[in-house]
Amino acid sequence: MGEIFTWAGDVFVIIISLAFFQILIPSSNLTKYLKFIFSLVILAVILDPLINLLPAE
Amino acid sequence: MDTEKILREQLDNVLDGRALQDLTEQAGEISGGLAEQFSLENILSATINGESIFDGQMMIESLTDLLVYELKSALIVCAEILAICIAVGLLKNLASSFGTKSVADISILVMVMLIIALCINSFRLAYDLALDSVSTMADTMAVLAPVLIGILVSTGAVTSGTILSPMIIGSVSGIALIIKAVILPALFTATVLALINCLTEKDYVKKLAKLLRSAAIAVTGLLTVILTGIISLQGLLTDASDGLLLNTAKYSLSTFIPIVGGFTSDTVELFLRCMSSIKSVVGVFGIVLLLLLILVPLLKIMAVAILYKLTAALAEPIAESRIADGLSDMGSCLISVASIMFFNALLFIMFITTIMRIGGS
Numbered sequence: 001m002g003e004i005f006t007w008a009g010d011v012f013v014i015i016i017s018l019a020f021f022q023i024l025i026p027s028s029n030l031t032k033y034l035k036f037i038f039s040l041v042i043l044a045v046i047l048d049p050l051i052n053l054l055p056a057e
Numbered sequence: 058m059d060t061e062k063i064l065r066e067q068l069d070n071v072l073d074g075r076a077l078q079d080l081t082e083q084a085g086e087i088s089g090g091l092a093e094q095f096s097l098e099n100i101l102s103a104t105i106n107g108e109s110i111f112d113g114q115m116m117i118e119s120l121t122d123l124l125v126y127e128l129k130s131a132l133i134v135c136a137e138i139l140a141i142c143i144a145v146g147l148l149k150n151l152a153s154s155f156g157t158k159s160v161a162d163i164s165i166l167v168m169v170m171l172i173i174a175l176c177i178n179s180f181r182l183a184y185d186l187a188l189d190s191v192s193t194m195a196d197t198m199a200v201l202a203p204v205l206i207g208i209l210v211s212t213g214a215v216t217s218g219t220i221l222s223p224m225i226i227g228s229v230s231g232i233a234l235i236i237k238a239v240i241l242p243a244l245f246t247a248t249v250l251a252l253i254n255c256l257t258e259k260d261y262v263k264k265l266a267k268l269l270r271s272a273a274i275a276v277t278g279l280l281t282v283i284l285t286g287i288i289s290l291q292g293l294l295t296d297a298s299d300g301l302l303l304n305t306a307k308y309s310l311s312t313f314i315p316i317v318g319g320f321t322s323d324t325v326e327l328f329l330r331c332m333s334s335i336k337s338v339v340g341v342f343g344i345v346l347l348l349l350l351i352l353v354p355l356l357k358i359m360a361v362a363i364l365y366k367l368t369a370a371l372a373e374p375i376a377e378s379r380i381a382d383g384l385s386d387m388g389s390c391l392i393s394v395a396s397i398m399f400f401n402a403l404l405f406i407m408f409i410t411t412i413m414r415i416g417g418s
Contacts, residue, residue: 008246011262012253016170019256023162042261 007049014045060331061105068101068335072204077342080197084349087193095345101338110341123353127360134179135368138384141168141175142368142376149377166256169380173252176365176387180248183358187394188237190354191401194347195233198405201343202226205412208339212332213303217295217415224291225408228284235280236401241394243273248390255383266386274393277400285407292411299415303329340413344406351402355395362391 018038025034081096095110103110145168152161202225210218247269250262311322365388373381 004242004246008249012249015253015256015261019166020163022257023159023166039259039261046262046265 003049010045010048011042014042018042061102063331064101064105064335067331068097068338072097072339077200077204080200080346083193083197084346087190087350087353095342095349097338097342100342100345104334104338104341110345120352120356123356124360127357128364131179131361131364134175135364138172138175138368139371141172142372142380144168145377145380146375165377169256172380173256173383176252176384177249179361180245180387180391183361183391183394184241184245186354186357187241187398190351190398191233191236191241193350194402194405195229197343197346197350198229198408199226201339201346201409202229202412205336205339205343205409208332208336209412209415212336213306213329214296214299214415215302216298217292220291220295221288221412221415224288225412228288229405229408232280232284232401232404236277236397240273240277240397243269244390244393244397247273247393248387251386251390252383254386255379258379270390270393274396277397281400281404284404288408289411292415296415337413340409343409347402347405347409351398355398358391358395358398362388362395365391 018041022035022038025031077097100110102108145165148161148165148168152158202222206218206222206225209221247266250266250269254260254263254266307322307326310325311318314321365384369381369384369388372384
């Protein structure tokens with residue numbers, strides 16, 4: 001039960017910080033690639049509990 | 058009246074009055090005075106005299122009072138949220154007159170975070186309320202089920218009593234644990250995700266929130282259906298075998314004992330009838346108790362949910378649509394919490410009615 005709240009907190013923090021980041025970065029050609037990388041980071045954070053479930057090797 | 062005396066005596070014999078008294082007091086504290094007209098004593102005398110136990114006028118009045126009170130107290134948060142939404146709308150329109158766009162963007166983001174904080178705060182209250190009421194209902198069942206099973210056994214339904222007792226008590230504590238440890242936290246997470254989603258322009262976690270919410274509701278519904286199915290089927294089966302046992306006993310009493318056998322058999326039957334009306338009285342008392350326990354938290358949560366839906370509707374023209382969507386999702390999540398509590402109460406009521414039905418009262 002504690003883990004699910006930690007996970008929700010992680011997702012919360014990562015989305016808030018990336019939302020701030022997206023506003024603050026200067027607009028250039030690289031912005032769209034950055035946005036894609038942000039989405040990848042969010043995906044990684046969402047999938048984090050599943051990674052722990054995988055077998056160790 | 059004679060039957061009244063017999064009933065009261067037997068009730069005193071089989072019941073530990075103190076435990077039930079505690080339950081009534083607890084229900085009275087939670088439901089604010091509604092419980093008093095449903096004491097065991099009142100239900101018993103209403104059963105004996107064949108009266109209705111519900112005083113419709115009073116019930117409706119106290120329920121509307123309660124609902125209006127809850128709506129009023131939840132109104133403040135909604136007014137705050139609406140005020141922030143108006144500010145967001147204003148900022149958005151004024152954004153062009155600021156030097157850079159990012160300043161307006163960041164201030165909108167901060168305001169949306171403020172709205173999220175308000176929402177999560179009030180969801181937290183509803184969540185604690187739901188946790189509390191699920192625990193209270195499970196505790197009530199843990200006191201009521203042994204009493205009811207005891208009465209069930211003394212109506213002659215020995216097989217039903219021995220088989221149903223562990224099943225019912227096990228599933229009551231099991232489902233309370235599952236709801237408290239898995240389903241409600243999942244709903245909380247779904248709400249948080251649905252709210253974070255209104256921070257960003259692109260939808261990042263909208264589907265995830267929806268998935269968690271529908272999974273929580275589906276699991277609760279499934280558990281309810283499965284447990285009710287198993288318990289009522291088991292009840293039907295054991296009921297048949299109990300009937301067989303009882304009829305054999307009565308028949309052999311009246312046939313094989315000469316002269317007094319007939320009277321003895323009749324006396325046994327009278328005793329069993331009395332016990333089964335006591336079982337109905339205690340069962341009705343238990344159902345009313347559960348309803349009272351769930352009524353007030355359910356009304357509170359529903360009032361907040363209605364107000365969030367209303368705020369979402371009001372915020373749509375002024376603020377951005379993602380904020381309105383977030384508020385509307387928040388309302389849906391509160392409704393889901395209420396429906397999970399309702400499923401839980403329904404399951405417990407089904408258990409009680411299964412016990413009441415056995416032995417053909």
